[in-house]
Structures are given as structure tokens and as C-alpha cells.
Amino acid sequence: MTGNQPRTGPRPRHSRAKIAQAAIALADEEGMGAVSIRAVAAKIGAGAASLYRYVESHEELTGLMVEQISAEYELESLAGSAAQQLLGLATQGLQIMRRHPWVPSLAMGKASMGPNALAYLERGLAALEGSGLEAGAKLHCLAMLNAITAAFALNEQSQQRPEDPAALFAQLETGRYPHLSAALGQAARPVDQQEAFVNAIMHYLRGAGVIPN
Incomplete structure (x- = not known):
């Protein structure tokens, strides 16, 4: 999925872009080993279970991070x-x-x-x-x-x-x-x-x- 909205459920409180930004900040601060669905959820003030509406796995989360970082190229x-x-x-x-x-x-x-x-x-x-x-x-x-x-x-x-x-x-x-x-x-x-x-x-x-x- 490439959009910013979750797959199903009520009106979203977060976005995939916001989740990626939080994961990047966490990796910058503590290293990639600190990045997990649970840790990112805590950083944005959400429950870990709720993030699975936006990303299905750690692999998908890291893909979002790389995609977000790619925007830094001029x-x-x-x-x-x-x-x-x-x-x-x-x-x-x-x-x-x-x-x-x-x-x-x-x-x-x-x-x-x-x-x-x-x-x-x-x-x-x-x-x-x-x-x-x-x-x-x-x-x-x-x-x-x-x-x-x-x-x-x-x-x-x-x-x-x-x-x-x-x-x-x-x-x-x-x-x-x-x-x-x-x-x-x-x-x-x-x-x-x-x-x-x-x-x-x-x-x-x-x-x-x-x-x-």
C-alpha cells in the first residue's frame, strides 16, 4: 500500500508518513535496533495494535523509512x-x-x-x-x-x-x-x-x- 491512510476501520488518527517520521527519529536517536512497531507506537502516543492498521510488519515499516529518506535527495x-x-x-x-x-x-x-x-x-x-x-x-x-x-x-x-x-x-x-x-x-x-x-x-x-x- 502506498497511500497514507490505514486499510480499514474508523477515521484515522495517524498517517503512514507520520509513522515513518517517528521511526526515522527513533533510529537517528537510538539506532535501528530500537525501531519496532511497539516503540514507534509509543513515540506517537498510540497503541501498538493500532499501528498494524497502517503497517503490517517491521519490514514494511523499514520500507516506509527508506521511502521517506529518499525524499531528501535534491x-x-x-x-x-x-x-x-x-x-x-x-x-x-x-x-x-x-x-x-x-x-x-x-x-x-x-x-x-x-x-x-x-x-x-x-x-x-x-x-x-x-x-x-x-x-x-x-x-x-x-x-x-x-x-x-x-x-x-x-x-x-x-x-x-x-x-x-x-x-x-x-x-x-x-x-x-x-x-x-x-x-x-x-x-x-x-x-x-x-x-x-x-x-x-x-x-x-x-x-x-x-x-x-
């Missing part, structure tokens, strides 16, 4: 070549994932088929219109951009929770990892995350044939 701002537009799309996606750290794990799963998610796909396909890629390759390209962006966001999150450096150094001192030791020793400066992201996207687009060799 699709009309994209301009330039196909590569520039797709880089802009991926960059916006990374910004969304930074604002909502729970999004990357959902982005790797089942896609939302709501109007906002479909608008994202439509805009991406429009950017690829003159690329010469076949239809299936275009869809695969957009899926890969999403996957690269989600993986990059997850990697950023993991770097914010570093392992104990003493444990790492103890392993390196065993001499079993000479290439890793050399690479870490030669890393003169921290990696510019934005530059690394742009390079990853552009390398992929070149390999996919979006950027001519």
Missing part, C-alpha cells in the same frame, strides 16, 4: 555530464547516510518502490540517457553506485570506532604482515575522505563505460 540540482550527475547523486546519498547512520545497512537490502525511490531511479536513468549503455547495464550502474556509497558510509562509521591500536601494533611486530606494516608506515597523512569517495565513484563510472576511456 534531484533537480543535478547538472553536467552523466558522470557529474551520477557523482552528484552519489554525493547526496553519502550526505544522507551521514545524517542517518542506519541507512547504509538498509540500502544494501530490499529496495523501496515508493514514489520517492522511483524518482531517484528515474533521475539516475535520465543521467545515463546518452551513455550508450543497455537498459540492464544502466540499472546495474545505479545499483552499484548505491552499493559503493553505502559501503563507503559503513567504512566511515567503522573508522569512528577504532580498534585498540596496541593490539594492532602487537600483531604487526610479529613480522607476519610486512606489506601491511610498510603501508601503514608510509601513510604520511590521513586520507581525505571526500577525495577518496570521489575517486571511487569516478573509477567505477570509468570502468562501467559511463566515462569514455
